Amino acid sequence: MTQKPSPGTERASRIRLMAFDIDGVFTDGSLYFTADGDTMKSFNSLDGYGLKQLERIGVQTAIITGRQSGIVAARAKELGITHLYQGVEDKTVALEELLAKTGISAAEAGYMGDDWPDLAVMSRCGFAAAPANAHGEVIQRVHFVAAARGGHGAVREVCDAILRAQGRYDAALAAALGA
Structure with a gap:
């Protein structure tokens, strides 16, 4: 018997644009300040490679x-x-501008966020994702929750989920293996 794909997988299969919040998604949400008031952030290299994989299959980021x-x-x-x-x-206004600029529909757009300021834009997108440590109200409303926390590979997980949903993961992995 063939298993029916989850609603999140079906939604991820249509994604042509994936947008992300930064603090709590690309980073662990910590904000580091120097004595001079400069901010420092830490990014995960796995996440960056996942984004490059999306770009390679034509998903804009x-x-x-x-x-x-x-x-x-x-x-x-x-x-x-x-x-x-x-x-x-207002992240929804930015999303609308981005959709108009790219010609991509909201149903073909995704967003990954972690807190209340992300809820409105996430509800507008066809696919919504969150890191494992997102606020509970966010986790209840998304189509995909990463096992990883923000800043610790959560972005990569959602990138891999999109690759899988679009049937492109195995080919990307084969290319990485030199096949």
Whole structure:
């Protein structure tokens, strides 16, 4: 008997654009400040490789975050993320602008967030994901919850889930193996 895919898998199979929050998703949510008031963040290299895999299969990636940070801009540039929205108060407005710019429908867009400021934009997207340590209200409302915590490979898990849902994971892995 063939098992029917989960609703989250079906939704992930349609994704053409995946957007992410930063603090608590790409990072563990900790904010480190120097004596001069500069902010430091730590990113997981597994997450970055997952984003590159999405880009390779034609899924566009974006960051929509409430904070403004040169560190985030540098990381986005390093990863080739061209859609960067920082200092955003209403993430839904940024998403609508991004959808209009790319011609992608909300049903084909996903968002990964971890806290209440992400709920409205997540509910607008066809696919919503959260790290394991997201706020409980967020976890109750998403289609995919990573086993990993934010900053510890949660982004990579959602990237891999999209690759699997779109039937592209095995080919990506074979390419990595040199096959």
